[in-house]
Amino acid sequence: MIPAKRYHPLLMLFGLWSLLKNNFFIFIFLFVIKARSQSPFIIYGRILFFIVFGVAFIYIFLKWFAHKYELDGRSFHLYKGIFIKSERTIPFSKIQNVNRHTSLFHRLFKVTSISFETGMTGEEAAVKFEVVSQLESLRMEQHITSEVNDNAMNLSPSEMVVAKVDSIRIIHFKPMKKDILNASFTSLSFLVFIPLLLSFYSKIDEILHVEKETAGIFFYIISSWWIVTTIVVVLIMASVAFGIARAFIKYGKYEISSDRNRIYITKGVIDETAFSIAKEKVQAIEIKQSILKRLLGLAEVKLTCAGSLSFGEETLEINSLYPFLPVQRAYEMVSEILPTYEVTPKMKRLPKKSLWVRLFSPSWIWVITTAVLFYFRPAVLGVEQAWWIVSAALLLMIIAIRWLDFIHTKYILNNRFIQYKTGSLTTSLFISKREKVIEVKVTRTIFQKWLGLASIETINRAKPLQHNGIEDVPVEFADSFYKWYMGRRNEIEIE
Structure with a gap:
C-alpha cells in the first residue's frame, strides 16, 4: 500500500x-x-x-x-477540497487504459504526467496526475497492474516464469525515413506553412504596422517577375521542409509494441505521449482510408476503447496504431497485436436494388441549394443562366458519391465477429466481436419494406458511444444479424 x-x-x-x-x-x-x-x-x-x-x-x-492521494490493494483514494473536504475512490478494476504525456515543461524538470482512464463518463472519469516523477508514475502503473492480476507476489515459481514471459514486449512497428516522408505528404502538413506564415504576419502587423511601412517595397517586388519566382520557389521549399519537420516531430519516435496482455503506443519527439490498453478492453477495430491513402496504398488502424484518450487540454490521437501504414502491413499488425480478432478478406456486396434506393432518395442539400440558386439566379463567370449548371453539377456529384458508397459497402458475419466496410470518398472497415457489441438496431423505411431491405446498426462502448451501421442490406441478412447478436448471451463477460 x-x-x-x-x-x-x-x-x-x-x-x-x-x-x-x-x-x-x-x-x-x-x-x-x-x-x-x-x-x-x-x-x-x-x-x-x-x-x-x-x-x-x-x-x-x-x-x-x-489535495492528497493514496493507493491501497484495490483502489485509488483521492482527497480533495480546501474548505470542504471530499474523498473519491476509484477501483483498479475500472481502469481501461493508461495515458502518459511528457511536454517540454516535463522534460525540463525530468517529470511526466499520467492519466488512468475509466469507462465512466464525466469530468471525474479519470485519475489524473499532471506532474509526477518518472519513477512514481512507473511504480503506480506497476502497482495497479500487479493488483489487477491478483497480486503477482503470491504466484508460484512456475507461474512467475510464465508471467515474465507474458510481460516481454514485442516491437511491431517503428517508422523509417520513407514512412516519415509518406506521413508529411499524405497528411498535407506542408499546406499548413503558408496560412501559419500569414497568421504570424497579421499579428506582427497589428503591433508594428508593418504593412504601412513596407507598401513601397511590396509594389517593387510584385513588379519584378524573377523576384516573385524566387519567392514562390523559396516558399515551396520552405513548405516542404516544414511539412517534413512537422511529421518528424509528430511521428519520428513512434513505436507500437505489445506483450501478452497489453498494447503500448508512444509518439512525439518534443512532446511525448504514451498510451497503453489491456487487449481485452479493445471494443472494436477500425481501418480507415482517405482517397489519397487509397492511391498510395496506405491505411490507418484505430482502436475503439471505453476509456477517454485525453489529458487536460491535450486531446491524444494515440488510439491510432499509425495513420500511414501500408495496407497489407495494417492487416498483418491487427493479427499480430490482437490474435483473437479476425479480418475476413472476402465480404458480401449490396444487391443492385440497394443502389436504386440510394440514387432515388431525396437529397435535401441539392433541393435547398437549387431553390436558393433559382431565387437569386447568380451569374457565374459572366454566364447569366449558370445557376442551373451549378445545380446539375451538384446533382451529378451527389449521385457519384452515392454510387461510390454503394460500390464500397460490404459486410459479413463470421462466427463471433461482425465486419463491414462503408464510405464513399473515405472508407472505413469496422470489425468487432459479438460480446463487445452492447446494443444493436434494425430499422426499415416504407421504401425499404417494398424492396426487402433494412438498415442495421451496432453500438460499442466508447467515449462517446460508437455507432456504426449499414443501410439497405437484404432483410434476410438483417434477420441473421439479429439472431447472431442474440447468441451474445452465451459469451458475455462482465468487465
Missing part, C-alpha cells in the same frame, strides 16, 4: 506556467499594445488582471497543500 501523500511540488510551478500561458495575450494587450492608454477601461482591466492573477496564484498553492 502507498500511504497518502501530497502531489509533486512542481505541480505548483506547472499550474503557474499554465496560468501564464492562458493569460499571455491578455497581458500583451493590456501592458504592451495599450501601454500608453489612460482609458478607464484599460486601467481597471489592469487592476482586475492583477487581482485575478493573485487569487489564482494563492489557490494553486492551497490546492497543492490540501
Whole structure:
C-alpha cells in the first residue's frame, strides 16, 4: 500500500506556467499594445488582471497543500477540497487504459504526467496526475497492474516464469525515413506553412504596422517577375521542409509494441505521449482510408476503447496504431497485436436494388441549394443562366458519391465477429466481436419494406458511444444479424 501523500511540488510551478500561458495575450494587450492608454477601461482591466492573477496564484498553492492521494490493494483514494473536504475512490478494476504525456515543461524538470482512464463518463472519469516523477508514475502503473492480476507476489515459481514471459514486449512497428516522408505528404502538413506564415504576419502587423511601412517595397517586388519566382520557389521549399519537420516531430519516435496482455503506443519527439490498453478492453477495430491513402496504398488502424484518450487540454490521437501504414502491413499488425480478432478478406456486396434506393432518395442539400440558386439566379463567370449548371453539377456529384458508397459497402458475419466496410470518398472497415457489441438496431423505411431491405446498426462502448451501421442490406441478412447478436448471451463477460 502507498500511504497518502501530497502531489509533486512542481505541480505548483506547472499550474503557474499554465496560468501564464492562458493569460499571455491578455497581458500583451493590456501592458504592451495599450501601454500608453489612460482609458478607464484599460486601467481597471489592469487592476482586475492583477487581482485575478493573485487569487489564482494563492489557490494553486492551497490546492497543492490540501489535495492528497493514496493507493491501497484495490483502489485509488483521492482527497480533495480546501474548505470542504471530499474523498473519491476509484477501483483498479475500472481502469481501461493508461495515458502518459511528457511536454517540454516535463522534460525540463525530468517529470511526466499520467492519466488512468475509466469507462465512466464525466469530468471525474479519470485519475489524473499532471506532474509526477518518472519513477512514481512507473511504480503506480506497476502497482495497479500487479493488483489487477491478483497480486503477482503470491504466484508460484512456475507461474512467475510464465508471467515474465507474458510481460516481454514485442516491437511491431517503428517508422523509417520513407514512412516519415509518406506521413508529411499524405497528411498535407506542408499546406499548413503558408496560412501559419500569414497568421504570424497579421499579428506582427497589428503591433508594428508593418504593412504601412513596407507598401513601397511590396509594389517593387510584385513588379519584378524573377523576384516573385524566387519567392514562390523559396516558399515551396520552405513548405516542404516544414511539412517534413512537422511529421518528424509528430511521428519520428513512434513505436507500437505489445506483450501478452497489453498494447503500448508512444509518439512525439518534443512532446511525448504514451498510451497503453489491456487487449481485452479493445471494443472494436477500425481501418480507415482517405482517397489519397487509397492511391498510395496506405491505411490507418484505430482502436475503439471505453476509456477517454485525453489529458487536460491535450486531446491524444494515440488510439491510432499509425495513420500511414501500408495496407497489407495494417492487416498483418491487427493479427499480430490482437490474435483473437479476425479480418475476413472476402465480404458480401449490396444487391443492385440497394443502389436504386440510394440514387432515388431525396437529397435535401441539392433541393435547398437549387431553390436558393433559382431565387437569386447568380451569374457565374459572366454566364447569366449558370445557376442551373451549378445545380446539375451538384446533382451529378451527389449521385457519384452515392454510387461510390454503394460500390464500397460490404459486410459479413463470421462466427463471433461482425465486419463491414462503408464510405464513399473515405472508407472505413469496422470489425468487432459479438460480446463487445452492447446494443444493436434494425430499422426499415416504407421504401425499404417494398424492396426487402433494412438498415442495421451496432453500438460499442466508447467515449462517446460508437455507432456504426449499414443501410439497405437484404432483410434476410438483417434477420441473421439479429439472431447472431442474440447468441451474445452465451459469451458475455462482465468487465
